[in-house]
Amino acid sequence: MARIVMKFGGTSMAGTERIRRVANIVRRQQAAGHEVAVVVSAMAGETDRLVGFCREANALYDPAEYDVVVAAGEQVTSGLLALTLQAMGCKARSWLGWQLPIKTDDAHAKARIEDIDSDALVASMQAGEIAVIPGFQGLDPAGRVTTLGRGGSDTSAVAVAAAVKADRCDIYTDVDGVYTTDPRIVAKARKLPSVTYEEMLELASVGSKVLQTRSVSLAMKEGVRVQVLSSFVDDDAPLADDLPGTMIVSDEELEGLEMEHQLITGIAADKNEAKVTLTRVADRPGAVASIFGPLAAANINVDMIIQNVAKDKGETDVTFTVTQADLDRTQALLEEQKETIGFYRMITDSKVTKISVVGVGMRSHAGIAATMFKTLADRRINIQAISTSEIKVSVLIDADETELAVRVLHTAYGLDATDAG
Amino acid sequence: MARIVMKFGGTSMAGTERIRRVANIVRRQQAAGHEVAVVVSAMAGETDRLVGFCREANALYDPAEYDVVVAAGEQVTSGLLALTLQAMGCKARSWLGWQLPIKTDDAHAKARIEDIDSDALVASMQAGEIAVIPGFQGLDPAGRVTTLGRGGSDTSAVAVAAAVKADRCDIYTDVDGVYTTDPRIVAKARKLPSVTYEEMLELASVGSKVLQTRSVSLAMKEGVRVQVLSSFVDDDAPLADDLPGTMIVSDEELEGLEMEHQLITGIAADKNEAKVTLTRVADRPGAVASIFGPLAAANINVDMIIQNVAKDKGETDVTFTVTQADLDRTQALLEEQKETIGFYRMITDSKVTKISVVGVGMRSHAGIAATMFKTLADRRINIQAISTSEIKVSVLIDADETELAVRVLHTAYGLDATDAG
Numbered sequence A, B: 001m002a003r004i005v006m007k008f009g010g011t012s013m014a015g016t017e018r019i020r021r022v023a024n025i026v027r028r029q030q031a032a033g034h035e036v037a038v039v040v041s042a043m044a045g046e047t048d049r050l051v052g053f054c055r056e057a058n059a060l061y062d063p064a065e066y067d068v069v070v071a072a073g074e075q076v077t078s079g080l081l082a083l084t085l086q087a088m089g090c091k092a093r094s095w096l097g098w099q100l101p102i103k104t105d106d107a108h109a110k111a112r113i114e115d116i117d118s119d120a121l122v123a124s125m126q127a128g129e130i131a132v133i134p135g136f137q138g139l140d141p142a143g144r145v146t147t148l149g150r151g152g153s154d155t156s157a158v159a160v161a162a163a164v165k166a167d168r169c170d171i172y173t174d175v176d177g178v179y180t181t182d183p184r185i186v187a188k189a190r191k192l193p194s195v196t197y198e199e200m201l202e203l204a205s206v207g208s209k210v211l212q213t214r215s216v217s218l219a220m221k222e223g224v225r226v227q228v229l230s231s232f233v234d235d236d237a238p239l240a241d242d243l244p245g246t247m248i249v250s251d252e253e254l255e256g257l258e259m260e261h262q263l264i265t266g267i268a269a270d271k272n273e274a275k276v277t278l279t280r281v282a283d284r285p286g287a288v289a290s291i292f293g294p295l296a297a298a299n300i301n302v303d304m305i306i307q308n309v310a311k312d313k314g315e316t317d318v319t320f321t322v323t324q325a326d327l328d329r330t331q332a333l334l335e336e337q338k339e340t341i342g343f344y345r346m347i348t349d350s351k352v353t354k355i356s357v358v359g360v361g362m363r364s365h366a367g368i369a370a371t372m373f374k375t376l377a378d379r380r381i382n383i384q385a386i387s388t389s390e391i392k393v394s395v396l397i398d399a400d401e402t403e404l405a406v407r408v409l410h411t412a413y414g415l416d417a418t419d420a421g
Helices: A016-031 A047-058 A063-068 A073-086 A119-126 A152-163 A197-205 A215-223 A251-257 A287-299 A324-335 A368-378 A399-412 B016-031 B046-057 B063-070 B072-087 B118-125 B152-163 B199-206 B212-220 B250-258 B286-298 B324-336 B367-376 B398-414
Strands: A002-007 A035-040 A093-094 A102-104 A113-117 A130-134 A137-139 A145-147 A168-173 A194-195 A225-230 A244-249 A266-270 A271-284 A303-307 A315-323 A343-351 A352-358 A385-387 A394-400 B005-008 B034-041 B092-094 B102-104 B111-117 B131-134 B137-139 B145-147 B168-173 B192-198 B228-230 B247-248 B266-270 B274-282 B305-307 B315-323 B346-351 B353-358 B385-389 B392-398
Touching: A002 A016, A002 A152, A002 B266, A016 A035, A016 A073, A016 A394, A016 B046, A035 A073, A035 A152, A047 A073, A047 A119, A047 B016, A063 A073, A063 A102, A063 A119, A063 B072, A063 B131, A073 B046, A073 B063, A073 B072, A093 B063, A102 A152, A102 B034, A113 A152, A113 B118, A119 A130, A119 B092, A130 A152, A145 B046, A152 A168, A152 A215, A152 A244, A194 A197, A194 A251, A215 A225, A225 B228, A225 B274, A266 A399, A271 A287, A271 A324, A287 A315, A303 B247, A303 B392, A324 A343, A324 A399, A343 B016, A343 B286, A368 A394, A368 A399, A394 A399, A394 B315, B005 B016, B005 B152, B016 B034, B034 B072, B034 B118, B034 B152, B046 B063, B046 B072, B046 B092, B063 B072, B063 B145, B072 B092, B072 B131, B092 B398, B102 B152, B111 B385, B111 B398, B131 B274, B152 B168, B152 B212, B192 B250, B192 B398, B199 B212, B199 B247, B199 B353, B212 B228, B247 B250, B266 B398, B274 B286, B274 B324, B274 B353, B286 B315, B305 B385, B315 B324, B324 B346, B353 B398, B367 B392, B392 B398
Parallel strands: A002 A035, A002 A168, A035 A130, A093 A130, A102 A137, A168 A225, A194 A244, B005 B034, B005 B168, B034 B131, B092 B131, B102 B137, B168 B228, B192 B247
Antiparallel strands: A102 A113, A137 A145, A225 A244, A266 A352, A271 A315, A271 A343, A303 A315, A352 A394, A385 A394, B102 B111, B137 B145, B228 B247, B266 B353, B274 B315, B274 B346, B305 B315, B353 B392, B385 B392
């Protein structure tokens, strides 16, 4: 017998017929002899509808009242899943965020979970009752409703799994696991049996949208074993116990799971970046600070940065990337600061993609980056910027070359599936 | 300065634009120098949508989980009204049922309010904050969400008004007050400046759908002055303080408000009844009990009852009315019991209307019923059944004669508005 927390997203909860399919997965998991808690999102589209109401009511909305409105979506699906499980003959009840409670800080609309009182929850699960918990919502120290920010239900699930000391947190999504790259780009992409928390964090941060980054960080911190798997399965498909998805675990556990982990775990493409180049910036102390200080103050996250070697006359070009969503604000801020910074021209380009290769194997193997640069050069793909971390190498390329780059790198690192799958 | 509880129904809260109109009424009420709390319903149609989900999920739904689902509708409108008030520059916050809390018994889906902790609420109102409270919802002794049954928001408003010792509870509806009869039937119907609790109870029970009966009972018990008025007014219409609606008060207060209260307050027509006649029932002790016992056990409410004088052979006909919604179940139950009861035939008729004249004046004036019977007889309208209470006389007539009967009675009791209005 294991204790399992299951999480289902908005697409899986969109309407009573889909909720019935979710309930069937949950029922079978419990019938296999496990203690089960389920964390649910709102029906797909519902949170957007509620957020829309808030914006119409008050463009500069009070996040405390916004939270009251948007938390209603998960309340509805929690009750409905409990009802559906009961209709299948299961014992089930909902536990709202304020009922457990899921204690958070008071940063409304982007609250962080601080603690979950799990005694009543564990007692209920031990008594054979399926616990249904709305994701996304919590209770602040003043007793008011909070929400965790968009996508927060993954984090709720991991936090509940940590609180009840679950053996596993199964995140059911519309994909059946974590792949070596986007299967829509590379037909030979392979589903990974397991990845480490750090690899998943890097993949999440570079555009693999399988899990919310915060949930992976929390799982790493709390040592929660997370499995990603598909909720769109036949009613008699194998149970999650038979590990059909991708396990996200610690380095140590990974070594136990796989004889030899792939050198490279995956290749991600992030089309969400924009490149900004400031030409002829004075090559003097403080010049770079005068660029990035105001951006940081405006909460604009800068990713890749390249400062060319100084040309003649003590001037240099500075190139960096921001998200496309932040590009307009970035341009406006830098124009305001043009005198202070002292640049000649600002050139922006949204038609870029960041390609990243990720893998814990990089720590012990040299030559990963060299393979990347050579593979791209052989195809005459120009590298516009480079950044690296301990387990990741990223390059910025022209967006038109995204698919080609991902495909040739996938082959170069030996990730292509064989015909046997 | 007064302390006022305002209540807005689902039609008034249907969408952010209507909520803005509600917020404007609330803002102006507060700006006139009052302490204000607002009780709101879910958006029109939303509760039906949520109830529909529950039925799809589980036909025999657990009322505790049903309550979790349907309470979400009022949570949404509470947050949205608070946001809208804030956008107008008012201080406002929502107080959910479990936050105050509004303590109820544990009769889920039809809970009764037992107590409301009002300290925090009063302190907030005294500090100039508008309190926004979802109607319909509460918290049971086990800490689970309850709802009060359909239309329960009127009761929530009266209960909040009692708890904060409000000077007045203004119920905003889609009509602008209580009329002498349905203005769609009688063009000369007049809006009443005031009625007593008991008159309102009788009017509510006989088909005047202005207020939920339970809310009137509670107002009477707690001595809450209730005003019914319209939420569909211009942004610069007179405030509720100028009493544009109908006040519902005690007998004593009514005497202070009106020099001479109308003998008859109003005439109501209830088309929701069905007549059942059992012929040739044995005229022996226990025969009637054998009819109504099983109906009571099945929670079917019997209204008017007539037992004809015994005919020959110790047999009699028994006629009674039930709501049309209960007619099928009533027929099935009585067929089952046919042997036990020992009747000859069962005749049913849904094409009937119950016409009631209501007024506290009846207590001191004789001849009210006689006027009714004579007025109907003059128009050859046949009376099929009669029932009376201390302040009401009801007759059952053919449904086709409803409009005629209401109109002639309205004139006979001197209720028609003069041309001056």
